Amino acid sequence: MKLILLENIEKLGITGDVVNVAPGYGRNYLLPKKYAIMATPKSLKRVENIKQVARDKSLREQSALKATALQLSGTELTYVKKSDDNGHLYGSVSDNDIVKSLNEKGFAIHKNMLKGEKHIKNVGEYDLTISFDTNINADIKVNVQAE
Numbered sequence: 001m002k003l004i005l006l007e008n009i010e011k012l013g014i015t016g017d018v019v020n021v022a023p024g025y026g027r028n029y030l031l032p033k034k035y036a037i038m039a040t041p042k043s044l045k046r047v048e049n050i051k052q053v054a055r056d057k058s059l060r061e062q063s064a065l066k067a068t069a070l071q072l073s074g075t076e077l078t079y080v081k082k083s084d085d086n087g088h089l090y091g092s093v094s095d096n097d098i099v100k101s102l103n104e105k106g107f108a109i110h111k112n113m114l115k116g117e118k119h120i121k122n123v124g125e126y127d128l129t130i131s132f133d134t135n136i137n138a139d140i141k142v143n144v145q146a147e
Contacts, residue, residue: 002038003021003039004039004044006036006037006050015050016050065133072102072140077142080145080146080147081093081123081144082146088122089120095114098114102140113132115130115131124144125142126141127141128142
């Protein structure tokens with residue numbers, strides 16, 4: 001079954017691509033969810049328009065992500081936790097704690113975006129990277145202090 005993608009589908013193609021898929025996959029998933037349209041002669045003439053609309057949308061999203069990354073860069077988070085005499089924490093500062101703190105500050109971050117240590121178990125200062133896209137990153141500092 002020949003279809004034109006209206007959305008980026010991982011491992012299948014990007015918006016505007018003409019792809020061949022199994023009939024069941026096209027009929028039961030891609031077409032009902034409006035991820036694709038049938039590749040008819042009339043719709044094939046619209047492929048360039050579909051690609052241009054997708055490029056414009058992608059540019060808008062990229063600029064919004066860059067603005068968010070710029071605002072987020074340099075953010076410092078401080079946690080005060082109980083620790084032993086050697087600076088080892090009773091528990092940890094997890095990626096969920098960091099994401100929760102950033103969400104409270106107004107940043108829409110998911111824990112999969114965090115790169116670096118997932119569980120901080122010692123007192124100290126840590127540099128973490130938040131990856132919005134393949135080339136859009138923001139660096140933050142996490143400071144863990146003993147109680």
